[in-house]
Amino acid sequence: MNNHHELAEVLGKHEDCAFSASGVLVCTCGVSMQPQEVMDDMANLASHQADVLLAAGYRKPRTIATREEMDALQVGSVILVRGVALSKESDDEPAGLHWVPAGTPMGFTSGELALPATVLHEPEPRP
Numbered sequence: 393m394n395n396h397h398e399l400a401e402v403l404g405k406h407e408d409c410a411f412s413a414s415g416v417l418v419c420t421c422g423v424s425m426q427p428q429e430v431m432d433d434m435a436n437l438a439s440h441q442a443d444v445l446l447a448a449g450y451r452k453p454r455t456i457a458t459r460e461e462m463d464a465l466q467v468g469s470v471i472l473v474r475g476v477a478l479s480k481e482s483d484d485e486p487a488g489l490h491w492v493p494a495g496t497p498m499g500f501t502s503g504e505l506a507l508p509a510t511v512l513h514e515p516e517p518r519p
Contacts, residue, residue: 402448403441454511461488462502468515473505477512 409419416424418438456462456471463473469480471491481499487500495510 398448402444405444409440456508456509457513459502459507462505462507462509465511466515466517468513469511470503470513471509472512473507473509478505 405421409417412418412424418424421444423440456465462471465479467483467490471478471480476493478493478500480490481492482490485498485499488501488503491500491502491505491508492498493500
């Protein structure tokens with residue numbers, strides 16, 4: 393299952409809300425929400441859905457706009473540049489060829505790569 397389908401499945405479990413007999417707004421998943429006004433129903437549902445997506449692990453990808461930001465990424469980071477995924481393989485390669493596309497031995501300097509770039513993965517910070 394890809395990320396799109398996984399998020400769609402998560403949202404499908406939280407697609408609607410209704411008032412219970414006691415006047416409490418309840419999501420289809422069973423979570424109760426206390427609306428301040430009837431007009432707040434959709435805002436409450438949207439907020440609940442956002443909480444669910446964040447709990448499922450969704451994070452908006454970070455965009456790198458400068459060479460300095462790109463160079464500051466840790467070894468093991470993966471970026472997307474013009475549809476090509478590149479991983480940072482080294483910080484100490486003599487020619488600065490730190491960025492390597494998957495499946496190739498060829499590396500690139502940050503100056504050779506187009507900006508902006510999307511950060512797809514960052515490893516846990518080093519101690």
